[in-house]
Amino acid sequence: xxxxxxxxxxxxxxxxxxxxxxxxxxxxxxxxxxxxxxxxxxxxxxxxxxxxxxxxxxxxxxxxxxxxxxxxxxxxxxxxxxxxxxxxxxxxxxxxxxxxxxxxxxxxxxxxxxxxxxxxxxxxxxxxxxxxxxxxxxxxxxxxxxxxxxxxxxxxxxxxxxxxxxxxxxxxxxxxxxxxxxxxxxxxxxxxxxxxxxxxxxxxxxxxxxxxxxxxxxxxxxxxxxxxxxxxxxxxxxxxxxxxxxxxxxxxxxxxxxxxxxxxxxxxxxxxxxxxxxxxxxxxxxxxxxxxxxxxxxxxxxxxxxx
Amino acid sequence: xxxxxxxxxxxxxxxxxxxxxxxxxxxxxxxxxxxxxxxxxxxxxxxxxxxxxxxxxxxxxxxxxxxxxxxxxxxxxxxxxxxxxxxxxxxxxxxxxxxxxxxxxxxxxxxxxxxxxxxxxxxxxxxxxxxxxxxxxxxxxxxxxxxxxxxxxxxxxxxxxxxxxxxxxxxxxxxxxxxxxxxxxxxxxxxxxxxxxxxxxxxxxxxxxxxxxxxxxxxxxxxxxxxxxxxxxxxxxxxxxxxxxxxxxxxxxxxxxxxxxxxxxxxxx
Numbered sequence: 345x346x347x348x349x350x351x352x353x354x355x356x357x358x359x360x361x362x363x364x365x366x367x368x369x370x371x372x373x374x375x376x377x378x379x380x381x382x383x384x385x386x387x388x389x390x391x392x393x394x395x396x397x398x399x400x401x402x403x404x405x406x407x408x409x410x411x412x413x414x415x416x417x418x419x420x421x422x423x424x425x426x427x428x429x430x431x432x433x434x435x436x437x438x439x440x441x442x443x444x445x446x447x448x449x450x451x452x453x454x455x456x457x458x459x460x461x462x463x464x465x466x467x468x469x470x471x472x473x474x475x476x477x478x479x480x481x482x483x484x485x486x487x488x489x490x491x492x493x494x495x496x497x498x499x500x501x502x503x504x505x506x507x508x509x510x511x512x513x514x515x516x517x518x519x520x521x522x523x524x525x526x527x528x529x530x531x532x533x534x535x536x537x538x539x540x541x542x543x544x545x546x547x548x549x550x551x552x553x554x555x556x557x558x559x560x561x562x563x564x565x566x567x568x569x570x571x572x573x574x575x576x577x578x579x580x581x582x583x584x585x586x587x588x589x590x591x592x593x594x595x596x597x598x599x600x601x602x603x604x605x606x607x608x609x610x611x612x613x614x615x616x617x618x619x620x621x622x623x624x625x626x627x628x629x630x631x632x633x634x635x636x637x638x639x640x641x642x643x644x645x646x647x648x649x650x651x
Numbered sequence: 652x653x654x655x656x657x658x659x660x661x662x663x664x665x666x667x668x669x670x671x672x673x674x675x676x677x678x679x680x681x682x683x684x685x686x687x688x689x690x691x692x693x694x695x696x697x698x699x700x701x702x703x704x705x706x707x708x709x710x711x712x713x714x715x716x717x718x719x720x721x722x723x724x725x726x727x728x729x730x731x732x733x734x735x736x737x738x739x740x741x742x743x744x745x746x747x748x749x750x751x752x753x754x755x756x757x758x759x760x761x762x763x764x765x766x767x768x769x770x771x772x773x774x775x776x777x778x779x780x781x782x783x784x785x786x787x788x789x790x791x792x793x794x795x796x797x798x799x800x801x802x803x804x805x806x807x808x809x810x811x812x813x814x815x816x817x818x819x820x821x822x823x824x825x826x827x828x829x830x831x832x833x834x835x836x837x838x839x840x841x842x843x844x845x846x847x848x849x850x851x852x853x854x855x856x857x858x859x860x861x862x863x864x865x866x867x868x869x870x871x872x873x874x875x876x877x878x879x880x881x882x883x884x885x886x887x888x889x890x891x892x893x894x895x896x897x898x899x900x901x902x903x904x905x906x907x908x909x910x911x912x913x914x915x916x917x918x919x920x
Contacts, residue, residue, distance in 0.1 A: 346697060346699045347696055347697070348694060348695065348696050348697065348698040348699070348849070348884060350880060350883075350884040350885075350887045350888045350891075351887070351888065351891055353850060353851075353852065353853075354849050354850040355697075355698055355699045355700075355849045403902050403903065403906055404906070406903055406906035406907060406910065407906035407907070407909045407910040407913075408910060409910070410906070410907055410909075410910025410911055410914070411909075411910040411911070411913040411914045411917075412910075412914075414910070414911060414914030414915075415914055415917075418918070452742065452744045452755040452758050453754075453755060455755075456752070456753075456754055456755065460752075568907075572903045572906075572907075575899055575902055575903050575906070576896070576899035576900055576903055577899070578899070579891065579895050579896070579898050579899025579902060580895045580896040580899050581895075583891050583892055583895055585891070585898070585899060585902050587887055587891070587898075587902055587905075588696075588884075588887060590902060590906065591905070591909075594906055594909050594910070595909075598909055598910055598912075598913030598914075599913060599917075601910075601913070602913060602914065602916075602917035635752050635753065636751050636752060636753070638753070639746055639753055640822075641815070641818065641819060641822070642745060642746045642747075642815075643743055643744065643745050643746070643811075643812065643815030643816075643818075643819065644743070644744050644746070644755075644819065645741050645742070645743055645744075645816060645819050645820070646741065646742040646743075646744060646758075647739065647741060647742070
């Protein structure tokens, strides 16, 4: 059954869209990421213009991350204090990101930069996370007593001034790293049209040393706001949010996210991280291949911005 | 819907009857009559593109008496539909390999590129008229007057861009070129199937029908075709463009409610 999308201005099979929303929602609920890094490429693949895909993806992420964050909140896995500090940086970052993105669009380099950013960040994050989770799984399976991380083991992050207590995360660290992290995520979110969970989550676990479960919930909480800001900005400036498309995607997405969150509970944290790492690496590889393989046509047509 | 279904054959019949009336009365000024099966295409939620039929009749006798052509003279019809009328310039970007990665290195802004262009002819274009005739009347995509807004390239480079525009548009199913796409049902009546793709932009399109005899255009008829969204699709589209900020906020509020509702529905006891 085909449905016509009024803003994207084309018709797509409704069940395909529902399935895509459900699948991405499932992963989103399971791993605590918004799923934008999967949804945006999928939408573009079905023939929807990248600008519409990015903006509408953000709208759908709002719904799936609310659904996911509520589930995490009920399990008391959201650190609101940490989330708010990340958000403060994020709001500033998305403002800077919008300016950068406008320059890139005008020069026709936005697709290239999005792909490059994805490949670099997904590659680094995926590889680090995969290596770490495999090490943990191996250790758990071996008969040797696990090498527990010493509670006093601190990295450079913990030596910074302006320390704040985060009771939920059981942390007492400087508030500078979360603000800077939020700022960088905000920039990326505005350019790439994603919540930034796939970068934020590992950074929270490995850099800030937050407990993994709390990091998932807090990341989802933060993504709600970043995606909401992106949606409003995109709708107001570029008219690229397709409400009909977003509605179908979120129908699938919210349901998928709930099943994903349940499935996630059955898996061990390190197994979850290994799976997410593999997924991230797969997307990275796909985009990397696209960057270097000869395009279908060396010329492309683009609407003139500002008309 | 029922109203439209009722009127469609009625309008068709009326147009054909008009065409016959003209041919019977040998009106010298009108040697060609043509119309589309529908002059308004409504884009609804189940719109997947549309096939229209353009039909018409030529008046052989008129052509004979006014132009003194013999019975064996060739008569050809070329149909063009293009638009929408409120055309905006487009940017054409050219990719080159930079350090192994494909990068948009050059770009040219072009004016006069229709979003949609359909041309069909009753025979091979080359057999109908000279390329000069086609060029003057913007018949066939390569004769469209697509010009750079600020030209700094030589003609050869510009032509590479122009052929790229046509190639891309054909791939996106927005440009059509159909030799033999106009078929004669008898000596005077002809028809052409027009493809309106699902990804067409809304707006007013213009239809032109050329009657060509022995390489000369002897009659042209113009009509307009209105392609528009209706109902819910139209409301959304207008809302998104008329009050974008409110639209964005509403989209977010809706997403928040949907997410919240889902988490309530799936809440574990």
